[in-house]
Every structure is written in structure tokens, then in C-alpha cells.
Amino acid sequence: MDATCIDYHETGFFSKTVTDYLEDVPELKSFYSYRPDLKGFHELLEHKRVHAKRTLLAEVLTEQYSKPSAPEMPFLPFVQGNIDLLKLDNTFTVTTGHQLNVFTGPLYFLYKIVTAIKLSRQLKDAFPDKNFVPVYWMASEDHDFAEINYTNIGGKKIQWNEEVSGATGRLSIETFRNCLIQYKGILGLEGHAEELAQIVETAYGQHQTLADAMRYLVNALFGQYGLVVIDADDSRLKKHFSGIIKQDIIEQNSFKHITKSNASLQSLGVHTQVNPREINFFYLQDNLRERIVQEGEEFHVLNTEIRFNKEQLEQEIDTHPERFSPNVVMRPIYQEYILPNLAYIGGGAEIVYWLQLKANFDHYGVSFPILMLRNSGLVIRKETTAKINKMQLKAVQLFNDADSIKNDWVKKNTQHDLSLKEEWRELQCIFEKMKLRAHKIDPTLSPSTSAVQARLKHAIDNLERKLVKAEKRNHETSLRQIDAIKAEIFPKNSLQERSENFGLYYVKWGQVFIDELIRNFEPLNFKFTVLAE
Numbered sequence: 001m002d003a004t005c006i007d008y009h010e011t012g013f014f015s016k017t018v019t020d021y022l023e024d025v026p027e028l029k030s031f032y033s034y035r036p037d038l039k040g041f042h043e044l045l046e047h048k049r050v051h052a053k054r055t056l057l058a059e060v061l062t063e064q065y066s067k068p069s070a071p072e073m074p075f076l077p078f079v080q081g082n083i084d085l086l087k088l089d090n091t092f093t094v095t096t097g098h099q100l101n102v103f104t105g106p107l108y109f110l111y112k113i114v115t116a117i118k119l120s121r122q123l124k125d126a127f128p129d130k131n132f133v134p135v136y137w138m139a140s141e142d143h144d145f146a147e148i149n150y151t152n153i154g155g156k157k158i159q160w161n162e163e164v165s166g167a168t169g170r171l172s173i174e175t176f177r178n179c180l181i182q183y184k185g186i187l188g189l190e191g192h193a194e195e196l197a198q199i200v201e202t203a204y205g206q207h208q209t210l211a212d213a214m215r216y217l218v219n220a221l222f223g224q225y226g227l228v229v230i231d232a233d234d235s236r237l238k239k240h241f242s243g244i245i246k247q248d249i250i251e252q253n254s255f256k257h258i259t260k261s262n263a264s265l266q267s268l269g270v271h272t273q274v275n276p277r278e279i280n281f282f283y284l285q286d287n288l289r290e291r292i293v294q295e296g297e298e299f300h301v302l303n304t305e306i307r308f309n310k311e312q313l314e315q316e317i318d319t320h321p322e323r324f325s326p327n328v329v330m331r332p333i334y335q336e337y338i339l340p341n342l343a344y345i346g347g348g349a350e351i352v353y354w355l356q357l358k359a360n361f362d363h364y365g366v367s368f369p370i371l372m373l374r375n376s377g378l379v380i381r382k383e384t385t386a387k388i389n390k391m392q393l394k395a396v397q398l399f400n401d402a403d404s405i406k407n408d409w410v411k412k413n414t415q416h417d418l419s420l421k422e423e424w425r426e427l428q429c430i431f432e433k434m435k436l437r438a439h440k441i442d443p444t445l446s447p448s449t450s451a452v453q454a455r456l457k458h459a460i461d462n463l464e465r466k467l468v469k470a471e472k473r474n475h476e477t478s479l480r481q482i483d484a485i486k487a488e489i490f491p492k493n494s495l496q497e498r499s500e501n502f503g504l505y506y507v508k509w510g511q512v513f514i515d516e517l518i519r520n521f522e523p524l525n526f527k528f529t530v531l532a533e
Contacts, residue, residue: 001379003520004395005527008376011399013495017270018348018373021355022526027268031261031355033368037524038126040370041342045092045127049367050340053240054087057338060234061086064215071206073216075223082133082226086340090130093228094120095335096345096374097137100168100214101148102160102176103183103200107497107505108347108374111521112136113218114514115345115375117225119523123342132342133228136218137335140169140211140233141325143282143289151183152491153501158182166287167325169211169233173204180204187503192510196503221514230339233284237338238321244333244364245281245324246317249292249299250310254280254329257359265356273353276329284325292324332357336366343370345523375521375529378496379505382533384488387481395530401493402486406479413478424460428453 009019021028024035034040061083065073073079085091096112104110116134123132142148148168150159160179164171183200187193203217215229232238238245248254258276265272282289283301290302299308308316317324326334332354335341344354351371361368378398380388388398392412397405431453438445491499505513520529 001516001520001531001533004530004532005522005525006396006399006530008373008526008528010396011376011528013399014348015271015352017352017355021351021371022373028355031265031358032371033358034370036343036370036372036526041123041126044342044367044370045130047367048092048340048342049365050089051240051337051366052340053338054089054091054340056236056240058083058087060236061228061230064229064231064234065219067212069208070212071202071216073219073223075219078226079219079223079228082228085131085133086228088131091133091340092130093133093135093339093341094123094343094345095135095137095339095341095369097139097335099139099142099144099148100210101151102179103151103153103158103501103503104214104217105148105151105501107379107500107502108376110221110502110514110517111377111497112345112347112374113222113227114517114521115372115523117222117227118375118518118521119343119345119372120226122524134226135339135341136222136227136229138169138211138214138229138231139331140231141167141282141284141289141331142169143167145171151501152499153183153503154186155491156182156186158186166289167233167284169209169214169231170286171210172208173210173213176204183503187507191507193507195510196506221511225518232334232338233322233325235320235322238324241334241337242317242321242324244337245321245326246314247364248330249279249281249313249317249324252278253363254333254360257363258329258356261356261359270352270355272356273349274328274356277327280327280330282325282327284323289325328353329357329360333361333364333366336361336369341369343372345372345374347374372523373526375517375523376495376497377517377521377529377531378489380489380530380532381508384485385532387485388532391478391481391485393482393485395532398485398489398530402483405482405486409479409482424457427456427460 008014008022034044062080065076065079094116096116098109098112101109113134113136116136120132120134143166145164145168149162150157158179160176162175180200184197187197199217199220203213203220207213207216211231215231218227218229255276255278262272262275277291279292279294281292283292283306288304290304293300293302297309299313332344346354351373354371358368391409393405397408431449435446435449438449489496509516516531520531
């Protein structure tokens with residue numbers, strides 16, 4: 001594939017806060033630790049505080065990959081090698097995370113992981129005396145089923161309709177068969193369809209829970225690159241974190257610090273992504289994940305009869321730490337506490353919400369990771385590439401709306417002069433003379449002359465639009481090509497990566513698709529990558 005890189009701000013799809021962060025705007029400096037470049041990583045490595053219990057971490061991960069009732073994991077030696085490296089003091093992780101979307105959800109799920117893999121390699125090249133392990137953090141404790149129960153592939157939506165409750169990672173997938181049949185049907189029989197069909201069949205047909213299915217699927221796609229998948233819904237890892245669980249529930253520190261940070265960010269015009277609660281933990285059991293709230297001297301699990309006083313709560317955390325599930329504002333601290341992590345890779349909205357958390361990290365003495373915007377990509381098939389080249393469109397133009405592209409194309413390819421700028425300049429000279437004459441006769445007439453000029457300018461602009469519209473009719477066939485191109489690569493006028501599943505790309509290219517993403521994505525360059533076949 002041929003890669004063309006575009007500045008994020010030129011795409012029009014990324015917030016000002018994200019582009020400000022990438023461009024090192026001074027106002028945001030107090031909300032993160034080190035810059036997302038090699039100099040920043042060098043500085044973080046010199047000051048990194050590791051809270052992870054490395055032996056425990058490796059033990060938990062090894063067990064998760066070797067459940068006796070599950071099919072054998074492909075590429076396990078590559079993964080186990082990286083798990084073993086985590087026991088060493090000179091090994092660090094590069095982490096991304098995401099919900100357990102069925103069949104991985106949209107393309108950017110893959111892009112997050114590819115960014116982590118590529119960055120790990122680049123860091124190894126820059127710091128050869130250290131090891132860097134890419135990690136995918138499964139959001140297995142998330143409970144928003146409506147956000148993960150569907151995917152879009154080939155213009156069709158596949159949805160898992162089920163009444164569920166509790167953490168999504170613990171959900172049984174016994175009723176998933178119909179979704180699996182639909183997905184495999186869309187894959188068809190061409191190319192690498194049989195290969196991918198076998199992967200998803202094993203993932204969702206031979207595992208019991210959604211978390212186990214996702215681990216298998218992600219490992220089948222990325223295990224050969226040494227990616228380590230972690231499910232932090234584990235009592236031993238929670239036990240290691242239990243001191244902060246107690247402190248934050250009782251003292252409500254995250255609420256205080258993040259609320260203050262939010263106010264500061266909002267004063268800078270930043271649209272904050274998350275709002276903290278007084279207590280930022282859920283109470284978690286099978287089929288139950290409910291908020292904990294304080295009512296007087298008691299702590300109540302909403303929608304249940306479960307209540308604790310302070311001493312009972314502390315005892316419950318000591319005895320059953322796995323029952324306490326961090327929400328969106330405490331999950332990052334949990335992650336950084338149990339991993340020897342250097343960087344977190346996320347999308348634009350994630351970068352903004354991590355900026356809200358720095359003060360809370362400082363309070364608990366946990367090193368804040370370097371925030372890396374995941375690579376974004378646009379994949380264009382050979383047939384569409386040919387159309388784009390024939391129309392002589394540049395990659396950056398593709399991000400404009402269809403009408404703008406058409407107007408520019410018509411103006412470039414017409415045999416007529418569709419611009420009235422020269423005529424308007426001549427008219428402006430005439431109006432300047434008219435204004436001068438009117439002012440000499442009566443100074444109060446100047447506004448009237450300006451008003452006439454403004455009305456004429458509006459009429460001239462309208463006439464120019466009509467000229468372009470008339471010329472468009474002369475190129476109707478070519479302009480329909482632009483609509484077809486936009487519809488394919490920007491489904492529903494959104495970025496391809498935010499809606500389309502990876503499945504049909506894998507059918508076309510197989511594992512080479514992921515190899516090409518790894519080859520072409522450059523995490524430290526901060527550019528949008530257009531990949532044309």
C-alpha cells in the first residue's frame with residue numbers, strides 16, 4: 001500500500017484540544033507529564049515509579065492464557081516470551097485499552113493495537129537496553145452493553161440482542177450463535193474469508209464468556225507480534241490496589257482533584273469528557289455492577305439492600321477486593337498501578353479525559369503515562385484509488401465535504417472562467433468613486449452607498465454560484481464519481497475507522513493487512529495516514 005500522511009487539523013475530524021496537545025500549546029502543559037516524543041520517554045524512564053508486582057502480574061497473565069477448558073492459544077510462545085520479560089526490572093509496557101465490542105467493533109480498535117505494537121518497536125530501537133511490551137487492556141468490567149453489542153460490516157449492522165446486566169467481560173456467549181452466522185455469511189467465500197471465519201468460530205463458538213472470546217480473537221490477530229492481553233478483573237491484582245480503593249472511597253480524593261482540574265480545563269475552553277462522582281467505584285458481582293454511594297455514615301450499593309459502615313467497607317475490600325470495580329476516572333490509576341507502563345494510546349476523546357486526571361495521579365504518587373494519540377487511517381481499495389487518480393484528487397481533498405470537492409474540481413476542469421473576482425474588483429473601484437462623490441454632496445450618504453455595495457456583492461456571489469452550478473451539470477457523470485468515492489471511504493459522512501469493521505479488509509488481504517498497518521503507521525509523527533492500494 002502507498003501511504004500519504006496528512007496533518008490532523010487538516011482533516012477537520014479532530015478537536016482543537018487534541019491538536020493543541022500535539023502542537024505543545026503551553027496552556028495544557030500542567031495537565032500531563034512528559035511530551036509524546038523520544039525525549040519525553042527518556043525523561044520518564046529516568047523518573048518512572050513502578051508499583052506493579054512483576055511476578056504477580058506475570059503469574060496472572062500466564063494463567064489467563066492457559067485456561068484448561070479453552071482451545072489452545074495460537075502464537076503462545078511469542079506472548080509468553082513477553083510475559084516472562086515483564087518479570088525484569090528493565091521491561092516496560094505500552095498500553096491501549098478498549099471495550100469488548102463484538103468482532104472488535106470498528107477499525108480503530110485495530111489501529112489502537114497496531115500503534116502500541118509499532119511504538120514498542122520504536123522504543124526498543126531508541127533504548128536497546130530496555131524491553132517494551134505492547135498490551136491490550138480489556139475493559140472487561142465495563143457494563144454498557146449497548147455500546148458493544150453490535151458492529152457494522154459491508155453496510156450491514158450485526159447486533160447481539162440480549163437482556164444482560166453486570167460486567168460485560170463475564171457475560172455468557174451461549175446466545176451469540178445467530179450473530180456468528182450472520183458475520184460469517186457477510187465474509188463470504190473469497191480470499192481469506194475461511195481463515196477469518198475459523199478464527200471467529202473458535203473465539204465465539206468455543207469459549208464461555210465474552211472476555212475469553214475477545215482474548216482469543218485479539219491473540220489470533222496480534223499474538224505473533226507479542227501483544228499481551230490483560231483482564232484486570234482479578235482478585236489478586238485488585239488486592240494489590242486495595243489501599244487506593246479504600247482511601248479513595250472513604251476520602252473521595254478523585255472527586256476533589258478531578259473536579260478542580262475540570263474547572264481549570266473548562267476555563268481554557270476545553271470540553272471535558274467525564275465528570276467524577278463522590279465515589280468512583282462500583283460494587284461488582286456476577287450479573288451485578290452498581291454504584292456505591294455514601295448516605296450519612298453508611299455506604300450503599302444502589303438498587304440493592306447491600307450496605308456497609310466504614311469498618312465493614314474496609315473489611316469487605318480486604319476480603320473481597322475483586323468486588324470493587326473502578327469507573328472511568330479510577331480505571332487509569334488502577335491500570336498504571338498494576339502495570340510497569342510508560343504510555344497510554346487512545347483516541348482523541350480519551351486523550352482529553354486523561355488530561356483531566358493528572359492531579360489525581362499526583363495525589364496518589366503514581367507516575368502519569370505519556371499520552372499518545374492512536375494512529376488514524378483511511379484504507380482505499382484499488383478500484384477506488386483508480387477513480388481518485390483519474391479525477392486527479394489529492395488525499396487531503398478527500399476530507400472535504402462532497403460539494404466543496406465538486407466545486408474545486410469543476411473550477412479546475414472547466415474551459416470557462418467561473419470566477420467573478422476580477423469583475424468585482426472593477427466594481428469596487430467604481431463604488432469608491434461613488435462613495436467619494438456622495439460624501440462631498442452629503443456625508444450622511446456614505447452608509448447608504450455601502451449598503452448598496454453590500455447588496456451587489458451578495459448578488460455577484462450568488463451569480464458566481466449559479467455559474468458553478470450550471471457548469472456542474474456539464475460534468476454530471478464525473479461528479480457522480482465524487483459522490484461514490486465519498487460514500488465508500490466516508491460512510492455516513494464519518495471517518496471509515498469509526499464505523500466499519502475490519503472483517504472485509506482481512507478477507508481481501510489477510511494478515512498482510514495488519515502487517516501493512518504496522519509498516520506504515522508512525523506513532524511519533526502525529527499524522528493521519530491514507531493507505532491506497
